[in-house]
Amino acid sequence: MIHKITKTFVQYSAVVVAFLKLRRVFSAVDDFLRKLLGKKPVLYLLEYHVADHCNLNCKGCFHFSNLVTAQDFPSLAQYRRDLARLAELYANIRTIRLMGGEPLLNAELAGFITATKAAFPRAKICLLTNGLLYKRLSGELLSTVKTNNVEVQVSLYKPVVPQKPAMQTYFRQNEIKHSISPPITKFAQYINIVGDSAPHESVKQCPASRCTFLGGGFIARCPLPFNIQYLGQKTEIQAVMQNEKIDIYDKNLDGFILKKMLSKPMKACRYCGKLEWFEWQQDGCDVVDCSSAVDKMGKIPVGGLAASQSR
Ligand SMILES: C[S@@+](CC[C@H](N)C(=O)[O-])C[C@H]1O[C@@H](n2cnc3c(N)ncnc32)[C@H](O)[C@@H]1O
Numbered sequence: 001m002i003h004k005i006t007k008t009f010v011q012y013s014a015v016v017v018a019f020l021k022l023r024r025v026f027s028a029v030d031d032f033l034r035k036l037l038g039k040k041p042v043l044y045l046l047e048y049h050v051a052d053h054c055n056l057n058c059k060g061c062f063h064f065s066n067l068v069t070a071q072d073f074p075s076l077a078q079y080r081r082d083l084a085r086l087a088e089l090y091a092n093i094r095t096i097r098l099m100g101g102e103p104l105l106n107a108e109l110a111g112f113i114t115a116t117k118a119a120f121p122r123a124k125i126c127l128l129t130n131g132l133l134y135k136r137l138s139g140e141l142l143s144t145v146k147t148n149n150v151e152v153q154v155s156l157y158k159p160v161v162p163q164k165p166a167m168q169t170y171f172r173q174n175e176i177k178h179s180i181s182p183p184i185t186k187f188a189q190y191i192n193i194v195g196d197s198a199p200h201e202s203v204k205q206c207p208a209s210r211c212t213f214l215g216g217g218f219i220a221r222c223p224l225p226f227n228i229q230y231l232g233q234k235t236e237i238q239a240v241m242q243n244e245k246i247d248i249y250d251k252n253l254d255g256f257i258l259k260k261m262l263s264k265p266m267k268a269c270r271y272c273g274k275l276e277w278f279e280w281q282q283d284g285c286d287v288v289d290c291s292s293a294v295d296k297m298g299k300i301p302v303g304g305l306a307a308s309q310s311r
């Protein structure tokens with residue numbers, strides 16, 4: 001039995017590796033031809049935080065949203081400017097993922113969606129959410145989501161599992177394009193605080209590799225250079241990570257140069273190591289036993305799911 005599982009795993013991994021290699025070759029050929037024809041390149045994925053904070057606070061959140069202690073929304077005007085600049089560099093961005101933190105906490109979300117579509121009309125727009133506030137997908141936001149064909153992608157955590165049937169019915173009745181993940185029972189941690197990993201090895205197992213991330217006029221290969229600020233006091237890891245942000249307004253950049261820079265492992269990848277999995281849990285509280293309401297930031301300090309949904 002073990003032998004069979006191992007064999008299947010090895011075969012599956014081989015297919016994934018082959019697919020990734022093929023995709024890299026295809027991307028290189030595509031870039032080469034576009035350059036030859038004087039066209040701009042295509043970026044495959046861009047992630048953006050419409051809120052740094054979150055209402056769930058999963059322990060060990062990859063984006064450190066559980067550690068954000070104040071409401072933190074980006075400027076819509078800056079986002080528009082940054083997208084306009086990226087549109088100078090790229091012919092298209094295939095997928096743009098609006099996320100966080102928890103994106104449904106942002107009252108201007110419809111504006112962020114509209115701005116995304118205006119800058120990159122052919123992009124697939126995804127909204128990655130923990131689903132706690134799914135009923136906020138109503139009124140103007142609902143029509144914006146539908147008009148722009150946004151796919152709502154729900155990460156299904158323990159407190160949201162009982163809501164899944166109602167959420168699915170709501171999405172279907174309102175004709176919201178959606179996907180809901182299988183229940184998430186494990187989370188991983190991967191920071192190697194000692195900083196002695198080999199960057200090219202780290203990227204092989206990185207869950208955020210090539211999750212090109214935009215924020216405040218800068219871009220990076222992963223979200224860490226932006227979100228590391230929330231990891232306690234200033235330390236060497238923060239300085240090294242933040243140094244990886246690339247200024248998108250740098251006059252020496254074109255889309256090809258930037259794409260190449262983003263494809264290389266960062267020096268900061270030495271702070272990422274092996275994934276270590278643990279049971280998913282809300283930070284600092286047992287969500288099952290908790291019952292108090294949502295605080296001012298929209299966080300659920302002790303798991304008050306019903307209260308959070310009625311806000
Ligand atoms: C940072 S979340 C932001 C969007 C939204 N709040 C959510 O949870 O879907 C983006 C994705 O990263 C995943 N993620 C975050 N931290 C993780 C961890 N420590 N281990 C595994 N997956 C994690 C989440 O499950 C989610 O699918």
Ligand code: SF4
Nearest residue numbers: 054057058061101130
């Ligand atoms: S729901 Fe969890 S994973 Fe998503 S941003 Fe909030 S704390 Fe992070």
